[in-house]
Amino acid sequence: xxTGNFIKITYREAIKQGIREALQKDENxxxxxxxxxxxxxxxxxxxxxxxxxxxxxxxDVPLSESGFVGAGIGAALSGMRPIVEIMTxxxxxxxxxxxxxxxxxLLHMSGGQFNVPLVIRMGCGIxxxxxxxxxxxWEPLFAHIAGLKVLAAGTHExxxxxxxxxxxDPDPVIIFEYTFLLNKEAEIPTTAGAVDITKAKVLxxxxxxxxxxxxxxxxxALDAAxxxxxxxxxxxxxxLRILRPIDDSTILTSVKKTNKVLLxxxxxxxxxxxxxxxxxxxxxxxxxxxxxxxxxxxxxVPIPYPKHLEDAALPQTSDIINQVKKMLQYG
Amino acid sequence: MIVMDQETEIQILTASxxxxxxxxxxxxxxxxxxxxxxxxxxxxxxxxxxxxxxxxEEAVAVGVIQNLTADxxxxxxxxEHGHALARGINPGSIMAEMYGKVQGCSRGRGGSMHxxxxxxxxxxxxAIVAGHLAMAxxxxxxxxxxxxNNITCCFFGEGAAAEGEFHEAMNLAxxxxxxxxFVCENNLYAMGTAIRYSxxxxxxxxxxxxxxxxxxxxxxxxxxxxQKAAKLAIEKVRTAGKPFLLVxxxxxxxxxxxxxxxxxxxxxxxxxxxxxDPISQLQNLMSNQDIISLKDIDEINEKIESEVLKAVxxxxxxxxxxxxxxxxxxxxxxxx
Numbered sequence: 001x002x003t004g005n006f007i008k009i010t011y012r013e014a015i016k017q018g019i020r021e022a023l024q025k026d027e028n029x030x031x032x033x034x035x036x037x038x039x040x041x042x043x044x045x046x047x048x049x050x051x052x053x054x055x056x057x058x059x060d061v062p063l064s065e066s067g068f069v070g071a072g073i074g075a076a077l078s079g080m081r082p083i084v085e086i087m088t089x090x091x092x093x094x095x096x097x098x099x100x101x102x103x104x105x106l107l108h109m110s111g112g113q114f115n116v117p118l119v120i121r122m123g124c125g126i127x128x129x130x131x132x133x134x135x136x137x138w139e140p141l142f143a144h145i146a147g148l149k150v151l152a153a154g155t156h157e158x159x160x161x162x163x164x165x166x167x168x169d170p171d172p173v174i175i176f177e178y179t180f181l182l183n184k185e186a187e188i189p190t191t192a193g194a195v196d197i198t199k200a201k202v203l204x205x206x207x208x209x210x211x212x213x214x215x216x217x218x219x220x221a222l223d224a225a226x227x228x229x230x231x232x233x234x235x236x237x238x239x240l241r242i243l244r245p246i247d248d249s250t251i252l253t254s255v256k257k258t259n260k261v262l263l264x265x266x267x268x269x270x271x272x273x274x275x276x277x278x279x280x281x282x283x284x285x286x287x288x289x290x291x292x293x294x295x296x297x298x299x300x301v302p303i304p305y306p307k308h309l310e311d312a313a314l315p316q317t318s319d320i321i322n323q324v325k326k327m328l329q330y331g
Numbered sequence: 332m333i334v335m336d337q338e339t340e341i342q343i344l345t346a347s348x349x350x351x352x353x354x355x356x357x358x359x360x361x362x363x364x365x366x367x368x369x370x371x372x373x374x375x376x377x378x379x380x381x382x383x384x385x386x387x388e389e390a391v392a393v394g395v396i397q398n399l400t401a402d403x404x405x406x407x408x409x410x411e412h413g414h415a416l417a418r419g420i421n422p423g424s425i426m427a428e429m430y431g432k433v434q435g436c437s438r439g440r441g442g443s444m445h446x447x448x449x450x451x452x453x454x455x456x457x458a459i460v461a462g463h464l465a466m467a468x469x470x471x472x473x474x475x476x477x478x479x480n481n482i483t484c485c486f487f488g489e490g491a492a493a494e495g496e497f498h499e500a501m502n503l504a505x506x507x508x509x510x511x512x513f514v515c516e517n518n519l520y521a522m523g524t525a526i527r528y529s530x531x532x533x534x535x536x537x538x539x540x541x542x543x544x545x546x547x548x549x550x551x552x553x554x555x556x557x558q559k560a561a562k563l564a565i566e567k568v569r570t571a572g573k574p575f576l577l578v579x580x581x582x583x584x585x586x587x588x589x590x591x592x593x594x595x596x597x598x599x600x601x602x603x604x605x606x607x608d609p610i611s612q613l614q615n616l617m618s619n620q621d622i623i624s625l626k627d628i629d630e631i632n633e634k635i636e637s638e639v640l641k642a643v644x645x646x647x648x649x650x651x652x653x654x655x656x657x658x659x660x661x662x663x664x665x666x667x
């Protein structure tokens with residue numbers, strides 16, 4: 001539905017539009033991944049692309065995560081621009097050696113001779129009752145690795161545009177896409193295209209507290225902020241977007257404005273992205289804080305299957321609201 | 332005791348083969364001398380970290396790489412000094428790399444295990460066993476997609492053939508039908524574990540056909556046999572655009588690395604294999620057929636001695652990368 005300068009699309013459609021646009025503009029770009037072709041993508045993201053672009057550009061691959069990620073690195077070293085799709089982040093650990101030991105190291109280790117212009121997309125996220133082996137939030141693992149750029153597409157615009165910018169980048173870029181959002185609709189500008197991949201983004205301006213998050217979790221933060229507004233609390237919501245290298249300035253600017261910070265993410269608390277953001281705030285804006293930085297993270301358990309337990313294992317909108325009220329000594 | 336029982340074809344050399352023979356001999360001797368020197372420099376703590384020597388296996392690198400074109404890609408393992416020298420990377424820049432000097436072929440950042448050189452399309456120096464096999468498949472895939480005539484040549488040891496990555500890479504290479512030559516250097520030991528303790532089927536050449544990959548095993552101690560087999564294999568890879576697995580049965584005369592006390596094999600086994608020394612074999616063959624004189628051999632040895640000394644001198648004179656550059660090339664400086 002086209003409403004003037006905006007168009008309403010699903011998150012799934014946004015990803016697909018990004019891939020299509022990329023394939024149309026550069027013949028060296030090709031998509032490879034498990035079930036991306038004949039099946040149409042495990043989440044129907046690439047449905048129809050095989051018919052449109054042919055099997056040279058849309059390559060089904062065997063269940064060989066390490067093999068096809070490694071092949072993507074090789075192809076990238078030899079002048080191609082592969083988009084490698086790992087069906088879900090849960091399987092990405094099988095390719096971790098290729099990502100951490102090859103993609104991330106080659107440029108530095110070769111003294112600047114060999115860059116790896118590879119984009120890896122992977123579906124991720126919790127909240128679909130898929131139990132412990134299909135519900136990991138592995139963003140912190142990847143964000144830990146020097147040499148990678150790590151992006152989390154929490155919004156429709158990013159789902160559409162991050163890929164395009166990543167494909168122009170000379171270095172390996174990991175893009176996390178959130179399966180929980182696939183059917184969610186949102187309006188994006190009809191002119192939406194490549195987006196910046198260096199800065200965090202203030203999604204909602206506020207003055208009382210900074211709620212900082214990334215990925216699908218930002219929607220819980222936004223819902224919480226909306227609810228808090230009815231109670232007269234004006235929360236600022238920041239989408240980190242880029243988990244490596246982290247954009248300090250957007251965070252610190254917000255801290256200086258609100259003097260209070262709540263960090264929210266699904267990943268386990270120990271050594272997660274919030275741990276890093278918290279440390280940076282301590283190092284650079286300690287005296288700006290009215291009270292200690294607080295975190296809401298995933299409970300440190302393998303994610304269980306039943307909905308009530310899964311919900312209890314993750315920060316929920318109500319948890320964010322309660323935590324903010326507690327921090328502001330509200331009511 | 333494990334001694335490969337293989338019939339080696341007696342090669343008849345003619346006078347016209349003299350130049351080829353001299354070249355092969357020169358390259359193998361250069362690798363041998365360069366590495367002996369490296370071991371010496373390691374003892375003097377000029378070279379640090381890991382140092383894996385190729386002594387005994389020279390016929391494989393020299394025999395195979397001879398047949399590649401400048402446009403072909405080459406990937407190797409952490410035991411890659413021989414491949415780098417055979418590929419024509421300047422010995423000085425290799426030695427400087429082992430010293431960790433900025434004049435090294437990887438700016439001194441990789442050391443012995445990570446030689447890289449864009450000019451000769453030498454993609455490492457890869458030290459996670461079998462981690463580079465899939466990259467080789469991807470490079471060959473790129474050649475196919477770009478309709479280029481170059482091939483990708485990928486060296487690895489028999490230890491790598493026990494990794495899951497080997498299975499994935501073989502399957503992908505055959506499935507996609509891409510021009511990659513896999514060269515398995517079977518030196519019988521994955522570090523200190525004998526092949527009989529790591530493979531249920533010790534004949535590596537039996538593994539290729541399971542993927543539909545044409546495979547051949549060759550006496551890796553005989554440079555002429557390797558060269559002949561590699562030439563045919565490379566022609567096939569280039570013309571058919573399909574993978575090929577060449578298994579070179581060879582032996583490492585020295586320890587796995589400088590930290591290895593070699594408790595896992597008998598000295599007598601090593602001595603037995605030394606009788607098949609690829610350098611002596613070629614030299615004796617040429618002498619017996621009167622196409623090389625003692626004077627020629629002396630000249631080669633002298634030339635190599637001066638080449639190696641020159642490399643050491645270059646490394647000694649090299650400089651350290653400034654600490655300010657530590658973070659350079661974590662990411663590319665300019666967008667492409």
